[in-house]
């Protein structure tokens with residue numbers, strides 16, 4: 001079972017209180033009238049399915065009922081961070097690569 005930190009409640013709670021809601025940071029096209037069908041289709045239906053670091057939306061359904069984002073490794077299920085909507089993640093692919101490089105240099 002995952003234990004997830006809600007950035008609004010400021011508490012770590014059990015996974016059963018939360019619902020995953022898919023990929024985070026999907027921006028709605030600014031001008032839908034001039035967006036092509038392909039771009040609109042990509043916005044509505046196509047999502048990343050990476051192996052590794054993934055930014056996801058979660059809902060604290062049995063708590064504050066607010067949406068927040070989490071950075072999770074899809075292989076190990078480890079959650080690196082949770083953060084409020086509108087904030088930027090500290091863990092990104094670039095940061096992870098830098099950490100890996102630092103580790104390799106230290107060996």
Ligand SMILES: [Zn+2]
Nearest residue numbers: 006009060064
């Ligand atoms: Zn909450």
